[in-house]
Amino acid sequence: MPRLLALGIESTAHTFGVGVVDSDGRILSDVKKTYIPERGGIHPREAAQSHARNAVNAVREALADAGVKIEDIDLIAFSQGPGMGPCLRTGATVARTLSLSLGKPLVGVNHAVAHVEVGKLVTGCRDPLILYVAGGNTLITCLVERRYRVLGETLDIAAGNCLDHFGIMAGIGPMPSAERLAQSGREVRPLPYKVKGMDVSFSGLLTAAEKLLRDGAPLEDVCLSITETVYSMLTEVVERALAYTGKNSLLVVGGLARSRRLSEMLGSMCSDRGVSMYVVPPDLAGDNGPMIAWTGILQYLNGQTLTVEESVVKPRMRIDEVEVGWRG
């Protein structure tokens, strides 16, 4: 089979990412343009406008960095969901335009599947249990009967969202601020620890942490308490899922895969259980174009392409909507 080249466009939230990847799994370029709100969290429409302004340059840079011409690209992949509607639509518009003007196939990729697949690609792990933990998502999944089945997830807000929101409220900004300040914390205060089966709930914990701060607890202590509690809960549900599925490897993907403390806790649990742990490298932990391009290749080879009419974005797309026809 001749080598294929895919251009992947990621635009689910604050990152507009474009990457070029080939069918041997080589990442040839990885361009990110990140929208940083002046204050507070992401405003979806402002993020989408920022993506629209950056799109052309990002595509140009990704091609230049990869040393390929636009005509060399065999397929265009884009993140179809889940994510923020306005952001998704911007990426989808760019992808449709390229696909139509070049006459190349269009592939719609599930953002969560893409995080998992790029993690598998670069770590080389096989048939793992997966923890996908980020600003917008928290889920535990593994491949069963050709779909990524959800074993556990958040019942309200994502782990990253909880820590980001806390940091913004406390005036220190989103992650990794809370984790950095936690290093000088001294006392762990009790905070709600809500685990239900393999699910977690963080909203009560966030409210309680905010109250602790208002009541005068030192910021470093609250940072320590909230990060330790969130990571303990995540590690616990991952351990439950490992016990439940009997898997002997764990793959950690998503923005919070960059957290040293979370990796340390998961690593400690895994070594006690004799489980091998794989963590996606930092540059591919957050949202990125190459993960979309690589998953696009897997889907394309499996015959999963879209017509423009079918390419409507799915802000609430689920990970188990995707049929996984490639190897586990």
Place this chain on the structure above:
Amino acid sequence: MERLDFEEGEVLRVGAESVIKAVRWRGLELVRKHRIPKKYRRPEIDERIRRSRTIHEAKTIVTLSENGVPVPLLIFLDIAGSSIYMQRIVGVEMRDYLVDGVDFSGAAYELGRITGLTHSLKISHGDLTLSNILVAENGKMWLIDFGLSLFNATLEDLAVDLHLLGRSLESTHPSLHRRFMEMFMSGYSEVAGSAQLSKIMEKVAEIRRRGRYVVRAGT
């Protein structure tokens, strides 16, 4: 004080948070469920969690057995040792019972009835997955593992039980999911009533719509 002359035997099961050992005491076959310290957690958090879950589980199984829900009988509670001594149930986990070709409709119906009974006491299980349901050789079903259970459970807490069970099936036995839940629900509504069942199912649907993707908060 009278000495507690437990004779500890073999390890029966190593779960995610506890070790179950066979124990003999005055001719009775028991198990000791010991919630083991977790090295990954800071001790302040770890001790609080293990202690509260141990106490909680003991309270719940006492209440449930008084009300006729099939759970192991509590024999002895060792709070300092975060251990519960209880009746030994011999059976297979529902997850392993659901092999290809097994007729599970009676079991699913009965599980629905038991869950409905638990819920009618305003108690949620909190971890209702296929590995926390034991099926004995005579077909009798037992609920175990109540560390995450809640008293005065809200509609949301009860709905989470059904959500967890449904997802546990979906993730490991996707082909049985629909039929199993149908039978489960008919058993459930026999005890709890169909009005309560539809209220819960509405809540389950709401829970499932949540959590998929939450727009990052902030102002």
